[in-house]
Amino acid sequence: MTTMMWLLVAVFAAVLVGGGLLARRREVRIREAHSAALECRDQELSQVREESTQRAESSNHQLTLVEQTAKAREQALSGYLAKALDYDLRSRHSILNACHSEQLDGVLLSNVVFLRKNRAVGGDLYRRQIDHVVVTSEKVLLLENKGWKGLVFDGVPPGTIHPDLGAVVGPLPSKDTFAVHIGGQDRSIRIAEEAPIDQAAKQARDLKNIAAESGVDAGFVEICVLYSHPQVRLHALSRQVSRGWHGRVIDLPQLDQVLRAGSGERRVDVEQLTGLLEPLAGDIAGFGSYESTWPSRLAPRVQVS
Structure with a gap:
């Protein structure tokens, strides 16, 4: 085999090795990007769930306050009417x-x-x-x-x-x-x-x-x-x-x-x-x-x- 042929084989092998390295790097980057996207989505979902929980707790608290206020007013009205009708x-x-x-x-x-x-x-x-x-x-x-x-x-x-x-x-x-x-x-x-x-x-x-x-x-x-x-x-x-x-x-x-x-x-x-x-x-x-x-x-x- 002539020197030229060996040189071509070496260049071809180098191209194959380099291409494989680039492909693996690209795959790693894709996986990392996908993992980052999944993590970001999980964080967003977690934040949405937390905000929903907070809103629900706030709504329940407000509803409880409204119910307590309504009950207090009803009791006060009943007491007032009873006093007025004494x-x-x-x-x-x-x-x-x-x-x-x-x-x-x-x-x-x-x-x-x-x-x-x-x-x-x-x-x-x-x-x-x-x-x-x-x-x-x-x-x-x-x-x-x-x-x-x-x-x-x-x-x-x-x-x-x-x-x-x-x-x-x-x-x-x-x-x-x-x-x-x-x-x-x-x-x-x-x-x-x-x-x-x-x-x-x-x-x-x-x-x-x-x-x-x-x-x-x-x-x-x-x-x-x-x-x-x-x-x-x-x-x-x-x-x-x-x-x-x-x-x-x-x-x-x-x-x-x-x-x-x-x-x-x-x-x-x-x-x-x-x-x-x-x-x-x-x-x-x-x-x-x-x-x-x-x-x-x-x-x-x-x-x-």
């Missing part, structure tokens, strides 16, 4: 329990407050507050609650029960409607400046008016004075008339009978009237078929002895 809370529970006991379908609205214009005094505004309104398809029952403890004479002169009581109380107002309270915390004797049945009649008039002005037919509105204290001894003219309104004066044992009595003819649109009065009420509680439609904002219904 005087009428016992009667509210008693009325609601009686409605359930009589298996009625309707709504109880408590502490209904609204403003009216007094046309007789230059259109000045006055505030009207109604203790309780029971709305059923049969009738609307407006209840003026009195939590008086002791002896109560409503429409019945104390002297007719015992002459000494008449002497102690003294002269009564010169009208058919009046109320005398003997007892209470200070065991005093007081004659109400305005008979409760007169208060209820005014409330019923304004209730009918605001309903009519909104195009809502309140139907038959019955007024009732409820003496709700368990230690009241009531002497009352059970049926009374005030300002053209016929009403009843009762204590708790007579409540079921009043709720049970129907109005007879006209029907009441419970949902329409309740929708009108709901924004004006401190609390609203459905009973019977309306219990789930209008759940109370206060604590669950309790039994009152």
